[in-house]
Amino acid sequence: MLNISALLLVSAIFGLLAWGGVNLTRDEGNIAVVWLANAFLVAVILRSEIKHIPYYLAGAFVSNLAVNLLVGDTVTHSITLAAINQFEMVLIWLLMRRFGLTRPDMQQLAELGKFCLAGGLVAPLASGLLAGMFFSAGTWQSFLISWLQWTTTDGLGMILLSPAVMVVIDLIKPTQTQGSYRSLLIFNANRREWLAIQLFTLASAITIFWVLSFPVFFLVAPLVLLNAFKLGTPGTSVSIVLIAIVVVIAAAFETGPFYSVELSLTAKLFILQFFLLSCFAVGMPTSAMLAEKAKIRRALRDHREVSNSMLANMHEVIFRTNGDLEWEFLNSAWEKLTGRSIKDSLGQNIADLFDIDGLKVLESHIESIRSGTVRRSRFEGSLHRQDGSEVDIELTFSRLPSEDGSFVGIVGSIRDVTERKWMEQNLVSAREGAEKAADAKTRFLASMSHEIRTPMNGVLGFAQLLMDSDLPAEQKSHARIILESGNAMMRLLNNILDISKVEAGQTNSTIKPMSMQHVLKSCVGLMAPIAHQKKFDLKLEIDQTVPELVLADGDHLRQIMLNLLGNAVKFTKTGAVTVAARADNADAGKIIMHVMVSDTGIGIPSDRLEAIFSPFEQADTDTSQRFGGTGLGLTISRQLVSIMNGTIEVRSTEGKGTTFHIQFPVGEHSTTSIDKKSQTENLMPAGSGGQIEEPDGSADNGKILVAEDHDINQILITEMIKRLGYQTVLAVNGEDAVEKVEAAARENAPFDLVLMDVQMPVMDGYEATETIRMNGHCEAELPILAITANAYPEDIDHCLQSGMQGHISKPVMIGTLQSSLKKWIVVDRHHQPESLQAGIGE
Numbered sequence: 001m002l003n004i005s006a007l008l009l010v011s012a013i014f015g016l017l018a019w020g021g022v023n024l025t026r027d028e029g030n031i032a033v034v035w036l037a038n039a040f041l042v043a044v045i046l047r048s049e050i051k052h053i054p055y056y057l058a059g060a061f062v063s064n065l066a067v068n069l070l071v072g073d074t075v076t077h078s079i080t081l082a083a084i085n086q087f088e089m090v091l092i093w094l095l096m097r098r099f100g101l102t103r104p105d106m107q108q109l110a111e112l113g114k115f116c117l118a119g120g121l122v123a124p125l126a127s128g129l130l131a132g133m134f135f136s137a138g139t140w141q142s143f144l145i146s147w148l149q150w151t152t153t154d155g156l157g158m159i160l161l162s163p164a165v166m167v168v169i170d171l172i173k174p175t176q177t178q179g180s181y182r183s184l185l186i187f188n189a190n191r192r193e194w195l196a197i198q199l200f201t202l203a204s205a206i207t208i209f210w211v212l213s214f215p216v217f218f219l220v221a222p223l224v225l226l227n228a229f230k231l232g233t234p235g236t237s238v239s240i241v242l243i244a245i246v247v248v249i250a251a252a253f254e255t256g257p258f259y260s261v262e263l264s265l266t267a268k269l270f271i272l273q274f275f276l277l278s279c280f281a282v283g284m285p286t287s288a289m290l291a292e293k294a295k296i297r298r299a300l301r302d303h304r305e306v307s308n309s310m311l312a313n314m315h316e317v318i319f320r321t322n323g324d325l326e327w328e329f330l331n332s333a334w335e336k337l338t339g340r341s342i343k344d345s346l347g348q349n350i351a352d353l354f355d356i357d358g359l360k361v362l363e364s365h366i367e368s369i370r371s372g373t374v375r376r377s378r379f380e381g382s383l384h385r386q387d388g389s390e391v392d393i394e395l396t397f398s399r400l401p402s403e404d405g406s407f408v409g410i411v412g413s414i415r416d417v418t419e420r421k422w423m424e425q426n427l428v429s430a431r432e433g434a435e436k437a438a439d440a441k442t443r444f445l446a447s448m449s450h451e452i453r454t455p456m457n458g459v460l461g462f463a464q465l466l467m468d469s470d471l472p473a474e475q476k477s478h479a480r481i482i483l484e485s486g487n488a489m490m491r492l493l494n495n496i497l498d499i500s501k502v503e504a505g506q507t508n509s510t511i512k513p514m515s516m517q518h519v520l521k522s523c524v525g526l527m528a529p530i531a532h533q534k535k536f537d538l539k540l541e542i543d544q545t546v547p548e549l550v551l552a553d554g555d556h557l558r559q560i561m562l563n564l565l566g567n568a569v570k571f572t573k574t575g576a577v578t579v580a581a582r583a584d585n586a587d588a589g590k591i592i593m594h595v596m597v598s599d600t601g602i603g604i605p606s607d608r609l610e611a612i613f614s615p616f617e618q619a620d621t622d623t624s625q626r627f628g629g630t631g632l633g634l635t636i637s638r639q640l641v642s643i644m645n646g647t648i649e650v651r652s653t654e655g656k657g658t659t660f661h662i663q664f665p666v667g668e669h670s671t672t673s674i675d676k677k678s679q680t681e682n683l684m685p686a687g688s689g690g691q692i693e694e695p696d697g698s699a700d701n702g703k704i705l706v707a708e709d710h711d712i713n714q715i716l717i718t719e720m721i722k723r724l725g726y727q728t729v730l731a732v733n734g735e736d737a738v739e740k741v742e743a744a745a746r747e748n749a750p751f752d753l754v755l756m757d758v759q760m761p762v763m764d765g766y767e768a769t770e771t772i773r774m775n776g777h778c779e780a781e782l783p784i785l786a787i788t789a790n791a792y793p794e795d796i797d798h799c800l801q802s803g804m805q806g807h808i809s810k811p812v813m814i815g816t817l818q819s820s821l822k823k824w825i826v827v828d829r830h831h832q833p834e835s836l837q838a839g840i841g842e
Helices: 004-024 037-045 053-070 075-098 109-135 140-172 191-211 217-252 265-313 333-338 356-371 418-467 473-503 516-534 554-570 623-627 633-643 676-683 711-723 734-746 765-774 793-802 814-824
Strands: 175-177 180-182 317-321 327-330 376-384 390-401 407-416 512-514 537-542 550-552 576-585 590-599 647-653 657-668 703-707 727-731 753-756 784-788 806-809
Touching: 004 037, 004 053, 037 053, 037 075, 037 140, 053 075, 075 109, 109 140, 109 265, 140 217, 140 265, 191 217, 217 265, 317 333, 333 407, 356 376, 356 390, 356 407, 390 418, 418 473, 418 711, 418 814, 512 516, 512 554, 516 537, 516 554, 516 576, 550 590, 554 576, 554 590, 554 633, 554 657, 633 647, 633 657, 703 711, 703 734, 711 727, 711 814, 727 734, 734 753, 734 765, 753 765, 765 784, 765 793, 784 793, 793 806, 806 814
Parallel strands: 537 576, 703 727, 703 753, 753 784, 784 806
Antiparallel strands: 175 180, 317 327, 317 407, 376 390, 390 407, 512 550, 550 657, 576 590, 590 657, 647 657
């Protein structure tokens, strides 16, 4: 809030200055020769908050009006003069705001100059124009004289007093910034020096303007300059005010050298003001320039202190060398890094710190810098410490050019990277350890897959044989339970192996031509018997926007669909399960495929929609007890969709059903028909039971070589093949298989097909297959099917690359085996050598 005491004090001072100015030359004209009231109030409003300015202006107006009335002016005359003064002061304030100087700093020469322009010239000219029109006697000569006198009087007063008053206000009342007070002034002297110089100035002014009767005004300029150099702007302002006070008092008492000149009082006062103006012109600009220089020195000192503090607290060595690569500057981090003192190191060559090998590398870097080929370089090496030890460092430096561009040295930093190097080595070791662990995990998974599938082959295989035997109903039921339990265990095993491979980053997306319709139809077909048994509808809706042939990963899509369909069928009792597919065009050559699997099952609680994608998590704790399952299917599905660069979303309502929505990009294939060979590669692993159009024939009298080292599997596979009506010959390893193929060919009784295990002693199945092919037995003459517990996609690819035509994974189902044998064994094959071309197996 505005301080009432301050308002009254300002109004009183304004009134006293106005009264003095009017009475000093009242008898010599209507316009005062000395007018300092406006100058005082302008200084006050330029140091006040904008909300207080109207109050100060109002107080000044009342004081001005009262003074005019007291000296005998009419009401109209008094109001007009007060209004013109108000106009002048407001105009100066607006002009300073226009300059962007709401609080001009009188120590800045540019701001001081702008104030003198606005307050000493422009505003007095404008207000003098109004005053001239008011005071003129009707002639243009009278108008010009009044205008010139007003402008001169107000301009001189504004330049003489306002800057000094603003400086004094800054001295008394510092500026408040961010909760603290800061003076705008820069002091260059202590209080004693201040007092001594100002007393000397006052005594000298009294002597010059009061005591002496002859003029020695030239002595005033050195006094003002003394204040400017020693006390800065505040001292200069105070000295001008002191000199002005002495001169005014001397004039009032009509004493001093001014009265030795026979001139009118008006002329004397004008001369006095111009004299004081000369003092101002000498002192204030000089002090302002000195203040700016002091500010610059202070900023440089602060900058130097900050720089020195930063350099002292940096952990990196900051350095500069001359053209001979000798140290010229080093910060305190040098002593900690090298163990050498800075004093002893300055002048030494940079080469003294490095061994021969490191120095050669460093010199090549420096040579590029010296020649100007590069401007900045980085070097890593070892630095010799004072105690003989070495520390790993990183040296970064830049070229220092002279004015003509020649090389005068380098500047840069040295960083201790010993810890970083240690961490890098640890990271490399950790990465190697992680890679070894991942490789060990892969080998472990492959081994576990093989070791579990091999005995499970016997369990499930003989359970199937028992099921097909003439057993009593109770025993057949027991065999069925064994078979179903074994199949459940195999599904769990497959899921665990799949998720382990995905988490290990060993599952990649294989993009090949595939038919969306065929993949979706085959997945729905596999689930149709269960839906029929549970008596609900299983629907497939494929939109016409879905292309016949696309480029995508059919194997991953099939696994995802079987997981989603398996859940939908499992959790649905009545209603329907619907698979819908559509396609959206994206960028050129890319299509976004959308596949939705909807059911009318039990639904999923809203707070469990994200949890179901976590391993071993289901909708609730009762789900696994009521419906079974491991909770791995959705986890695998999300990860496989992610590998395909797609997303999977779920919407569900408890008691009404669930919809899973997968979307993924596919490539647009150029052809519209599916090549049979590529279709079988993408869609059917051997023995999957799918219906494909391949050459078929009777199975009578077919002769099969079984290469198998495991005794139980030997018995099982042989028994299955015999039950299917084929003849079998057993080979116990790969080498034995090669020999028996050659022997059968020599006896003109070749085999119709070879079932080749992969992991066997002496010679494995891959090498055996390659040897058989190298011996001239082509695919058309002798198909070879892998029958192995290695069931990963890369295992199947390895089988195909070695020369096999298909892959049957263990445990072997008798139905799978039967469909594969019927596919590849053709009666009278050897009498039709060109009737069957090699195909890559289902």
